[in-house]
Amino acid sequence: MASLRSELPRDPETLQAMLIAREAEIERLRQIIKELQRHRFGRRAETLPEDQLLLALEEAEQVEAAGFAASEENAPATKAERIAKRRANRGALPTHLPRIETVVDVESDVCPCCSGRLHRIGEDVAERLDIVPAQFRVLVVRRPKYACRSCEGVVVQAPAPARLIEGGIPTEATVAQVLVSKYADHLPLYRQAQIYARQGVTLDRSTLADWVGRAAFLLRPVHERMLAMLKASPKLFADETTAPVLDPGRGRTKTGQLFAYARDDRPWGGADPPAVAYVYAPDRKGERPMAHLDGFSGILQVDGYGGYKALAGRTAVNLAFCWAHVRRRFYELAQTGPAPIADEALQRIAALYHVEAHIRGRTPEERRDARQQRSKPIIDALEPWLRQKLALISQKTKLAEAIRYALSRWAGLGLFLDDGHIELDNNIVERSIRPLALTRKNALFAGSDGGAEHWAVIASLVETAKLNGIDPQAYLTDIITRIVEGHPNSRIDELMPWAYPAKPTLSSVA
Numbered sequence: 001m002a003s004l005r006s007e008l009p010r011d012p013e014t015l016q017a018m019l020i021a022r023e024a025e026i027e028r029l030r031q032i033i034k035e036l037q038r039h040r041f042g043r044r045a046e047t048l049p050e051d052q053l054l055l056a057l058e059e060a061e062q063v064e065a066a067g068f069a070a071s072e073e074n075a076p077a078t079k080a081e082r083i084a085k086r087r088a089n090r091g092a093l094p095t096h097l098p099r100i101e102t103v104v105d106v107e108s109d110v111c112p113c114c115s116g117r118l119h120r121i122g123e124d125v126a127e128r129l130d131i132v133p134a135q136f137r138v139l140v141v142r143r144p145k146y147a148c149r150s151c152e153g154v155v156v157q158a159p160a161p162a163r164l165i166e167g168g169i170p171t172e173a174t175v176a177q178v179l180v181s182k183y184a185d186h187l188p189l190y191r192q193a194q195i196y197a198r199q200g201v202t203l204d205r206s207t208l209a210d211w212v213g214r215a216a217f218l219l220r221p222v223h224e225r226m227l228a229m230l231k232a233s234p235k236l237f238a239d240e241t242t243a244p245v246l247d248p249g250r251g252r253t254k255t256g257q258l259f260a261y262a263r264d265d266r267p268w269g270g271a272d273p274p275a276v277a278y279v280y281a282p283d284r285k286g287e288r289p290m291a292h293l294d295g296f297s298g299i300l301q302v303d304g305y306g307g308y309k310a311l312a313g314r315t316a317v318n319l320a321f322c323w324a325h326v327r328r329r330f331y332e333l334a335q336t337g338p339a340p341i342a343d344e345a346l347q348r349i350a351a352l353y354h355v356e357a358h359i360r361g362r363t364p365e366e367r368r369d370a371r372q373q374r375s376k377p378i379i380d381a382l383e384p385w386l387r388q389k390l391a392l393i394s395q396k397t398k399l400a401e402a403i404r405y406a407l408s409r410w411a412g413l414g415l416f417l418d419d420g421h422i423e424l425d426n427n428i429v430e431r432s433i434r435p436l437a438l439t440r441k442n443a444l445f446a447g448s449d450g451g452a453e454h455w456a457v458i459a460s461l462v463e464t465a466k467l468n469g470i471d472p473q474a475y476l477t478d479i480i481t482r483i484v485e486g487h488p489n490s491r492i493d494e495l496m497p498w499a500y501p502a503k504p505t506l507s508s509v510a
Helices: 002-009 014-039 049-071 076-089 173-185 189-198 206-233 287-292 307-313 323-335 340-359 363-390 398-407 427-443 450-468 472-484 489-495
Strands: 146-147 154-159 237-248 252-263 277-280 299-301 319-320
Touching: 014 173, 049 450, 154 363, 173 206, 173 427, 173 450, 173 472, 189 206, 206 252, 206 277, 206 450, 206 472, 206 489, 237 427, 237 450, 252 287, 252 427, 252 450, 277 287, 277 427, 277 450, 287 307, 299 307, 307 319, 319 323, 323 340, 340 363, 363 398, 427 450, 450 472, 472 489
Parallel strands: 237 299, 299 319
Antiparallel strands: 146 154, 237 252, 252 277
């Protein structure tokens, strides 16, 4: 104790400064612990994820339906009323579905009153939605052989149709089904093999993996062309997410990265179709996005990842930063306890989003004018307010980090004020990242760097098809068939997802 006292400074001002610094460090560590606890045990997003909301609604609706069923047992009038209401509100089933009719007729056409003959005056028609489990069928291709009776050794036969899997059993539609199930419906191959086995078709998981690998190799030129077309756009979104990859040499997984580059001009009525291209990289080094976006010039809307700054420093790229990431840092502080400065920052940022909600879908000129009138005063007042608060708090706190995060990116955060093509945040590409996270959650990891590259290729085509309202199954079946049959590379633009006819919009039937 005596030695400890001897080490303490005798100057009261120095001692007070040390105590203040110690308290600030303790508060920072407390904030980190609270944030870790929230990430471990609480929600990680500012809003409840849509899928979780839907799960909660499903449970509530199931309980309500069970309650209705119980009440209807002893209340015939109530049951009849609900049946009539259900019939009135369910709509009509789509006309393209095949109809299988069953006639439920009376046993006798003799009048039960006078024993005369009954005559038909009409009918009631009721339609019910039926589902047939996935049905397998075998396509048999016969190729007759012909020989000449006069010429020895002459045998004539039509050439075999081209196949994706030469010598294999799947049609291109079967391979497309496997791809969509894996990358759109997030079903790992071993689960698909189990589903097929229930239908009496035994397909080994390794066989399905062979199909996926060959299809990914075939589709690489389409993916490369789509990325090239995106790089020709004047504005893109970029984001990245982890891609665990098996590392057999170390007996565990390594952390690769899936970079996402997206275009979506629909918020301001742009004519270019929406698209997203994923690119796998074994690490998160700054040269990765530089290589991916080689030749791109324009606006790149990103989060705070430093690799994009290196890209902007060496190329003709302007970085527009994301207000959602700024907001998230203040939100995390506000969630862990009383935080008046963070709360006020959230209110000021919310005012920016309120403006955006009113101008979504308008022309770039209208968006820019509205932002100059309504959003610019908010931005102009926010910067000095943040600097003022930063000067009043300890520089070691998480709040100071959040403020410095915003101020260090202030120029890029303000680009949206002068350009109506720029969004307020990076949420468009973040939504394109979610399907990757779902696939990762179900598959746990990719088997190799090559498998992760296949993931990027096929997921790019699947998600871009979905963005354009295209059925991924029909699209992949079509383009795989066309490539196998010799579609020329000079017309590869015809194979883009947005060049495929969109499926008709079907009305809801319930």
